[in-house]
Amino acid sequence: xxxxxxxxxxxxxxxxxxxxxxxxxxxxxxxxxxxxxxxxxxxxxxxxxxxxxxxxxxxxxxxxxxxxxxxxxxxxxxxxxxxxxxxxxxxxxxxxxxxxxxxxxxxxxxxxxxxxxxxxxxxxxxxxxxxxxxxxxxxxxxxxxxxxxxxxxxxxxxxxxxxxxxxxxxxxxxxxxxxxxxxxxxxxxxxxxxxxxxxxxxxxxxxxxxxxxxxxxxxxxxxxxxxxxxxxxxxxxxxxxxxxxxxxxxxxxxxxxxxxxxxxxxxxxxxxxxxxxxxxxxxxxxxxxxxxxxxxxxxxxxxxxxxxxxx
Ligand code: ACO
Numbered sequence: 684x685x686x687x688x689x690x691x692x693x694x695x696x697x698x699x700x701x702x703x704x705x706x707x708x709x710x711x712x713x714x715x716x717x718x719x720x721x722x723x724x725x726x727x728x729x730x731x732x733x734x735x736x737x738x739x740x741x742x743x744x745x746x747x748x749x750x751x752x753x754x755x756x757x758x759x760x761x762x763x764x765x766x767x768x769x770x771x772x773x774x775x776x777x778x779x780x781x782x783x784x785x786x787x788x789x790x791x792x793x794x795x796x797x798x799x800x801x802x803x804x805x806x807x808x809x810x811x812x813x814x815x816x817x818x819x820x821x822x823x824x825x826x827x828x829x830x831x832x833x834x835x836x837x838x839x840x841x842x843x844x845x846x847x848x849x850x851x852x853x854x855x856x857x858x859x860x861x862x863x864x865x866x867x868x869x870x871x872x873x874x875x876x877x878x879x880x881x882x883x884x885x886x887x888x889x890x891x892x893x894x895x896x897x898x899x900x901x902x903x904x905x906x907x908x909x910x911x912x913x914x915x916x917x918x919x920x921x922x923x924x925x926x927x928x929x930x931x932x933x934x935x936x937x938x939x940x941x942x943x944x945x946x947x948x949x950x951x952x953x954x955x956x957x958x959x960x961x962x963x964x965x966x967x968x969x970x971x972x973x974x975x976x977x978x979x980x981x982x983x984x985x986x987x988x989x990x991x992x993x994x
Contacts (some may be wrong), residue, residue, distance in 0.1 A: 726759070
C-alpha cells in the first residue's frame with residue numbers, strides 16, 4: 684500500500700465520505716472492521732442466551748411477548764451484522780466457526796447469568812442502554828454497511844432499553860421484596876455493564892487507529908462516562924442506588940466521578956474464564972448441531988431448484 688493510496692483514503696474518511704464494499708481500502712481498515720463487526724454479531728447471537736432462558740418464566744403474557752420480540756430482534760441484529768461483515772470478503776461459515784471453536788471474542792457481559800426476573804429488567808435498562816450509547820456513535824462509522832445497520836439496530840435497541848426500564852419501574856413500585864430484587868439485579872449488573880465499553884483508554888490497543896479511520900467516534904472511557912452521566916439520574920428516578928460508594932457528581936467536569944473497574948475481572952471474562960463462558964459456547968455448539976438439518980434441507984432445495992432451472 685503506497686503512501687499516496689493511504690493518504691487518498693484518509694482524505695475520503697476525513698471528508699466524511701462513506702466507504703462502500705467495492706471501494707479500495709487499506710487492508711488494516713478491512714481487518715479492523717471484520718474483527719469489530721464479527722465480534723459485535725457474535726455478541727448479539729450469544730446475547731440471546733441469558734434472556735432467552737427467561738421466556739418461559741416471564742410473569743405475564745405481555746412480558747412474555749415483549750421479551751420474545753426482543754430476543755428475536757437480537758437474532759436479527761446478529762444476521763444484519765454477519766451480512767455487513769460478509770461485504771468485506773469474509774464468509775459467514777468462517778465467522779460462525781470462529782465463534783463455535785472459541786477463537787472469536789464477544790461482549791464480556793453475556794458471560795454473566797440472568798438469575799432473577801429483575802435481571803431481565805436490569806439487562807434491558809443497563810446492558811441495552813450501554814449498547815445504545817456505543818452504537819449511536821457507530822451510526823456515523825465511516826464504513827457504509829455497518830453504519831446503516833446500526834441505524835436500524837439502534838431503533839430496536841431503544842425499545843429494548845425501555846422495556847427493561849419499565850420492568851424495573853414496576854418492581855420498584857411493587858412490594859418491598861420486589862424492590863429488593865430490583866436493587867440486587869442492579870448491584871449485579873452495574874459493573875459488568877460498565878465493562879462493556881472495553882478496556883481503559885490507556886489499554887485499548889485499537890482505539891487510536893479506529894478513531895483516525897472514523898470507525899470509532901469516541902474513546903471507550905469517553906462513552907463509559909457519558910453512560911454513567913445519563914444513567915445515574917434514571918437510577919435515582921427508580922429509587923435505586925448504584926453500587927459504588929465513590930460515585931459523586933463533579934461540578935467542575937459536569938460529570939460523575941466513579942470507582943475504578945475491576946480490570947482483573949474484565950480480562951478474566953474476556954479471556955474465557957467468566958461464570959458462563961463455557962456454557963455459552965456449549966449452547967451455541969448445540970444449536971448449530973441441531974440446526975444442521977435446516978441448513979442441509981435449504982441446500983438440497985436450492986440444488987433442486989437450480990436443477991429444475993437447468994432442465
Ligand atoms: N468484551 C469482550 N472483549 C472486549 C470488550 C468487551 N466488553 N471490550 C474490548 N474487548 C476486546 C476487544 O475486542 C479487543 O480484542 P481483540 O484485539 O482480540 O479484537 C481488546 O479487548 C482490546 O480492546 P480495544 O482495543 O478497546 O478494542 P476496540 O477498539 O474494538 O473497542 C469495543 C472495543 C468498544 C467493544 C468496540 O469493538 C465496539 O464498539 N464494538 C461494537 C459494539 C459491540 O460489539 N457491542 C457488543 C455488545 S452490545 C450488544 O450486543 C447488544
